[in-house]
Every structure is written in C-alpha cells, then in structure tokens.
Amino acid sequence: MPERDTVTWNTMIGGYVNYGDLESAWELLKSMRRCGFMVDGYTFGSILKGVASKGCIDLGLQAHSLIVKTGYRGNVFAASALLDMYAKCDRVEDAYVVFQCMLERNSVSWNALIAGYAKAGDCETSFLLLESMEREGVRLDDGTFAPLLTLLDDPEFYELTMLIHAKIIKLGLQSANTVCNAVITSYSECGSIEDANQVFASASSTRDLVTWNSMLAAYLAHNQVALAFKLLLEMQEFGFKPDIYTYTSIISACFEDAHLNLGKSLHALVIKSGLEQLTPISNSLMGMYLKSTKMYVDDAIEIFESMDLKDNVSWNSILTGLSQYGLSEHAVKLFRKLQLCPLDPDHYVFSAVLRSCSDLATLQLGQQVHGLALQLGFQSNDFVASSLIFMYSKCGIVEDARKAFEATHKDTSITWNSIMFGYAQHGQGKAALDLFFLMRDSHVKLDQITFVAVLTACSHIGLVEEGCSILKCMESDYGICPRMEHYACGIDLLGRAGRLEEAKALLEAMPFEPDAMVWKTLLGACRSCGDIEMATQVASRVLELEPEEHCTYVLLSNMYGHLKRWDEQASVKRLMRESGLRKLPGWSWIEVNNAVHSFNAEDHSHPCFHAIYQVLEELAGEIKNLEQAIYLELICDLDCLD
16 A cells, blocks of 8 residues: 555554454554554554453553553543453453543443453452442443353352343343343353243344353253253254354263263264364363263274374373273373373373372382472372372372372362371271371361271271261261261271171161162171171172172172082072173282283283293292291201100
C-alpha cells in the first residue's frame, strides 16, 4: 500500500491477533510506532486481547506502560482491554486497580472483572460486583452471567442457581447460547439433571454444539450413559457433527462392562471419521480400555504405540495402567523410552514407575528413579513420596521408606497411610500403631485407607483387642463408616489369632452382604485354623461369587491333602479340571546388575538355566554334606556324654 493510516495498521494487528500470532502483531505494533503512526484505543484493544489469550504477562506490562505513556489510561476501550488482560493472566488484584482508576466503565469492564474473580474462584466478590453493577444501572448481559454460573457447582448453590436463572429469564437472556450452556452445566453440577434437561429442551431453536456437549456432559456426570448415547444420536440427526470434546467425554464413560461394546462402536466411528490420530481422543480410548479389565490392555498398548504425538496424559495413562495390572516390566521399559523423549516426566509418571519398581523389587532402578525425582523437584509430592515409601518397603529397606516419609509435608493422609502399611508389612505393627496415634494427634484428616493400614498392622502382630476396639469406634470416634475392606481386616485379625467363630460372627454381623474378598479372608482364616468343615462351606460361597477363582480350589485341595483326605482332594482336583481351571505358577524376581531376572518352579526359560541349575546342585550338595557333618558331630557328642 503506498499510503497507510492508523486504521490500516490496526486492521493488520487485529488480523494477526485473531490468527493467534501474537509475536507478529507485537512486531507490527513496534513498526507502526517507528513509522510515526499514533496508537489508539483500538490498537491497545487488539494487542491486549492477544496478550490475554497467550498469557504473556511481560508483554502485557509493556503495553500497560505504553498506555500510560501515550495518555490512553482514561480510554474506555484501552482500559477495559487492560483490565481483561490482567484478569485472564490471573492478576485479578491488578485488574481491580485498573478498574478503580477508570473514569468511565461500561458492561465490558464490569464483566471482565467479574470473570476474573470467577476464574480465581472468589464467589463472594463476584456476586458483590454483580450487586454493584446493578446499583450503578449498568446493563447486565450474557457476559455477566456466564462466568458467575461457573461458580455454582455444588448442591449447596442450587437455590442461588434458580435465582440467577430467574433473573436471566426476566432480562430476556435465556436464548443466549453462552448463558443457556452455563445454566445447563450449573444445574447439573448442583445435582438437578431434571432442571438441566428442561433448560436444554426449552432451547431447541438456539442450540449450538456447546449446548449439546453441555447436556451430554450432564448425563455422563449423573452416570446416565444410555441417555448420553441417545443424545449423541439425536445430535447427529440434527446436523451437529461431534467434536473432540464430544468424543472424549462419552468415550471416557464407557469403561464399565455394560457400556464397553458402545465404547468399541465409538472407537470404530472415530476411525471412520479419521480422528484416531487426535491425541485427546486417543488418550480417551486408551483410558477406556485400561479402566475396563486386564484383557483389553493390549488394545490400549496398540493405541499408544500408533499415536504420532504423545503428550503427558498419554504416558501417564499407559504407565499407570500397566502398573495397576501388574505389567511392571513393560512399564519400566516404557519409562526408559520416555526418557529419550523431549517431555519431562511429571508426578503421575514417577508414581506409576515407582510402583512398578515396588512390584519387581528392583531396588537399584528404584533408587535411580528416586534420584531423577529429586533432580526434577518431585520428592515432596505426596503421590511420588507414597510410591517411594512402597518401593523401599517392598525392597526390604523400611529405614529409607521412613526417610522418604519424613521428607514430605505430612499434611495429608497419603504418605501417613503408606508408611503405616510399610511398617505393617515388616511386622513392625507397634511402630505403625504409634504413627496412627501421632497422625490423629497432629490433626491430619484420617480416611478409609488409614484404618485399613492400622487394622492390617494390628493383624500382623496379633494386637487383637486393639484392632477390634479401633474397628468398633471408627464411626463413633472418627466419623468413618466401616467398609467391606475394614471388616475383611477384622476377620483376618481374629482368624490369625485362632478365634475363628468370632471371625465368622463378625462376617454375619456386617450391615451389608459380604463380597468375595470378605469370604476369601474367612477362608484363609479357616486354613490357618485347620477347620476343613467350615472351609468347605465358605469355599462354596466364594465359588458362587467367583466360579473361576482357581485359588479357592487350590486352597481346599491343599487342606484335604494336609489332613490325608485323599478322596475329597481328588474330587476338588477333578472339579477344577472339569471347570477348565489350572493353578497359575508363582513367579520370583531378582535384580542383578540393574537387570531383572524372573523364575518359576522348575523353570527352563532363562537363557542361563544350565549354569543356574549347576550352581543349585552344587549348593544342594554342600548343604547335604553340612547336614551329614552336623549329624556325625552330634553322634560324637552323644557318645562322649555316655
């Protein structure tokens, strides 16, 4: 252009900002000033919009200085944009200072300040500003109510949501999409799916994609997956194409058995739509398969390996899933691959890989991961510290587990629970019990897991009366109702002490129907007490609930064999064989030179098994020779006594 004016420059700056290219917009602003053109309120409005969207507070501060320098501090457009920038950059106090200095305020200024306080979660100030806005006669619009409604996310705000909704209707704003969508979400989060549905139904002529997604999210939040799928179909019938938010929301809800086939159908639809390479959608699909059952882990791994772009969520999901399903070796290998990527591991990654190190009892690798966590500043994170405590406890070094505990802030129950479990596993129940009382006296909030830990500790060292007392006073003294796992701990406690009838009585006194875990705990108590008759009755209940549980058959068979009741043992083995079940072999791991070696009984799969068995034979021979030498020495001692 041979001739340019301020409008030309403003148009180009605004274009770059709308395109998301703040760097070019800023360079153009500098060129505009070098060429002698005066910036105005529209220039600042555009550039500050870009700063706000990118969160570049340093550029925002420079723009603020330029506003003051050029005398535009009193310009309503520049001041409103400046206020909005500070609010969106989480500097709401600075936004309020700008607001106070404004000579002229319009609805944009008020809305920006309300949105800033709403984003900061300051409900009281946000609504006080609404009252002041009304008193000053400023027009309320959709930009006023949408941010306020995001604060109403709990059943205690239901009546306030109704009042705001009534005000919206009174002002004729109910057809505004942003307000309608926010009202749907607010009613849902306040516990009223019926009101949310009513608002959605009344907006039939003004719905946009966000409206459909809001109602979909509401159904999913209330676990109404069937209605969510029906809505998904209706949405497409009305010509709305699902977006990333639609797919990620509904896929994430399809991990239960009842809905997994629907989830697979969605997976097929995603592939058909060509969206399978979008990272958020792949993450949701991976999460769906990992949350269902172990049999779908391979599907999750396949999705993960096919992803072109993996983010932190991708790595967190796969590592956590593999760790939870006991595929610890695979998790450790993937962690090593992650270290070659430009992404930095976060606390979820460290927590998952340390749990895998715990399962494998790989102390050296666990210590290396600990060192990396220290280097990246995660040592005081509760979840990382909890995993460190588990890792050191499983590797037999409870002293280092205690050091990891002491390095935390100790203000939540997470690390307290972990160290108590660690002491319980090492037979140091007294230390665990002392920690329980110290935790209580330190006013750290106790939770369900705390009582599982302390009851386990009591069980492992035979503190029967103390454990029973804690179980009885859980609800009255601590306000925590005993759950299934607490009763299982109590049954285990009594069973280990040989008080089998009391254990059975505790099961029968439970206020809910016992699940398979509780019955299996009682079955274990029957084994330790040698009561085959009760064991037979309990085993039949376990098999009713879990007919494919091979451990129950094995336990019964071993008990019959121990009592030399061969016919009953043969019957159990025959029944197990007819059911197509077999005993799964147990595996052992050992770490040598930072490599994990795994074995089971009579295993020939290890590449060095010839050398291993040769050493075993030599050791067995040495033990035999030692036994003979001790026997001969004992005979000689007896002869001397004679």
